[in-house]
Amino acid sequence: MSEVIKQHYIVDGTDFTRAGEASGKIKKTLKDIGFPPQAVRNTAIAVYEAEINLVIHAGGGEIDVEITPEYVKVVLTDHGPGIENVELAMQEGYSTAPDRIRALGFGAGMGLPNIKKYSDEMDIQTELGVGTVMTLKINA
Amino acid sequence: MKVSEIMKVLEAELIYGEEFLDRDVISACGSDMMSDVLAYVKEQAVLLTGLVNPQVVRTAEMMDMKCIVFVRGKKPDESMIELAKENGIPLLRTKREMFTSCGILYENGLRGGGHPYNG
Numbered sequence A: 001m002s003e004v005i006k007q008h009y010i011v012d013g014t015d016f017t018r019a020g021e022a023s024g025k026i027k028k029t030l031k032d033i034g035f036p037p038q039a040v041r042n043t044a045i046a047v048y049e050a051e052i053n054l055v056i057h058a059g060g061g062e063i064d065v066e067i068t069p070e071y072v073k074v075v076l077t078d079h080g081p082g083i084e085n086v087e088l089a090m091q092e093g094y095s096t097a098p099d100r101i102r103a104l105g106f107g108a109g110m111g112l113p114n115i116k117k118y119s120d121e122m123d124i125q126t127e128l129g130v131g132t133v134m135t136l137k138i139n140a
Numbered sequence B: 001m002k003v004s005e006i007m008k009v010l011e012a013e014l015i016y017g018e019e020f021l022d023r024d025v026i027s028a029c030g031s032d033m034m035s036d037v038l039a040y041v042k043e044q045a046v047l048l049t050g051l052v053n054p055q056v057v058r059t060a061e062m063m064d065m066k067c068i069v070f071v072r073g074k075k076p077d078e079s080m081i082e083l084a085k086e087n088g089i090p091l092l093r094t095k096r097e098m099f100t101s102c103g104i105l106y107e108n109g110l111r112g113g114g115h116p117y118n119g
């Protein structure tokens, strides 16, 4: 496994039931190429939380993946409302999700803290009314 | 504890996964909030939940969980069963409520694991 694998996914912002499909495929790819199991799981959890956020907060978006023998890098891009206060959003329990989302099992305000915990590097670039780009890196 | 034993003590119905009844489970998590489930990795865990939508199965898949138990008689739909098949995750369903289900599994030796306050 020496070459770099690149993948691109489009995440539908209108279909909650399909949220997580991209994360599932990314997980499968990592597993198939023999990426270390713990790094596979950490990546799966972090990307899944981020993919759910794309759907419930941003009306969908795109995911770009780059896998090398040393690391996996994931960039999630959306053209949603942006995040007003990233520091606040990163706090456990902070959520703007409406009851409708909570009834679906999300909106505990744990997603961003979880993403931070499971990734080795996490960066958020966001602008109100323009969108958000989140970059994650998980080492093998 | 094997999946078959969980089935027995919870008087649960097997919805899918005959071939996984022998699978060992060593920890458990009960929640209807998926991000709370995702917060702490537990080894070889069973997920108990009263929530029914495909994200329950996806959460279990991302966490490498070994089994899902739907409490309070909640019934997963076809799309969830399909997803469970794709990922090899057995599905059980019990009429018992969350508290009682967790209590019974605890009594039978399962522990929380993963979370710092679970000892």
Ligand SMILES: Nc1ncnc2c1ncn2[C@@H]1O[C@H](COP(=O)(O)OP(=O)(O)OP(=O)(O)O)[C@@H](O)[C@H]1O
Residues within 6 Å of the ligand: A049, A053, A054, A057, A058, A078, A080, A081, A082, A083, A089, A090, A094, A095, A096, A097, A105, A106, A107, A108, A109, A110, A111, A112, A113, A132, B035, B036
């Ligand atoms: N891509 C995004 N676009 C706009 N706002 C976002 C985005 N991601 C997160 N947020 C904001 O940050 C808050 C915190 O996000 P986080 O993922 O931690 O919690 P949540 O999604 O509300 O609940 P949970 O992840 O526990 O289901 C969200 O409630 C939302 O206000």
Ligand SMILES: [Mg+2]
Residues within 6 Å of the ligand: A049, A052, A053, A106, A107, A110, A111, A112, B035
């Ligand atoms: Mg979230």
